Amino acid sequence: MLNASGLKFWHQLDLPLEEFCRISGLDTASWIRQVQDLPVPPEDSDWAKEPLYLIMDHLTAQHREFRTKHLSNILHLLEREGLPIYPDAFWLQHVHRAFLSFKKVFLAHMREEENRIFPHILRLEAFLCDPHAQSLLSEIALETFATEDLNILEDHLKKTVANIFDKIRAHHIQEPLISIANELRMELDQFEKLLSRHNSIETRYLFSRALKMEKRFAIFTRFENGRPVLAYAKK
DSSP states (O other), X not given: OXXXXXXXXXXXXXXXXXXXXXXXXXXXXXXXXXXXXXXXXXXXXXXXXXXXXXXXXXXXXXXXXXXXXIHHHHHHHHTOOXXXXXXXXXXXXXXXXXXXXXXXXXXXXXXXXXXXXXXXHHHHHHHHHOGGGGGGOOSOOHHHIIIIIHHHHHHHHHHHHHHHHHHHHHSOOOTTHHHHHHHHHXXXXXXXXXXXXXXXXXXXXXXXXXXXXXXXXXXXXXXXXXXXXXXXXOO
């Protein structure tokens, strides 16, 4: 939309929206409505052909769904009250602790992406379009994050789910815990499949393209806290 309007914006990505609209002669409220009316790409989109910002919009929307729906549904089952203290409530407490451990890692991962990784990729895209945007680039190396953090996250969930199912099989549970365990199995299966697809979109269509952009211009200068810090060559 901005390109079609002939506006130069790549070097102004850090401006607050209201300030950018004021400088560019745009009505902020009208502009927000136009953005909100843009169609959302469906899950089965050809992501290889979509711009990176749309892929990140999709992934961020899935993050919201993970937080507000899937994590909440699973925790609702695990925090069921009124069960006999032993063995039912005792078993549920073990499963609850295992999932809370994963939730902590997962929420931190999503915050890292939304607060640091996705903005960095947007700035990489900006640098390709306008070399004056170089000053916006942050010192993040995507390769380490993309190859390590995603694998760790998915492995953690798989181990958590396997551990929970092992606990289900190891205990001679009775109603109402049998029904809770069956619901829990279905919720975890659905969550695991969604997360696997989510990570596939990130790996195949977002990070693979962003890494190519980064490697095209990046020079690894030093390591800090075990991760490479980047400098960027001029175009």
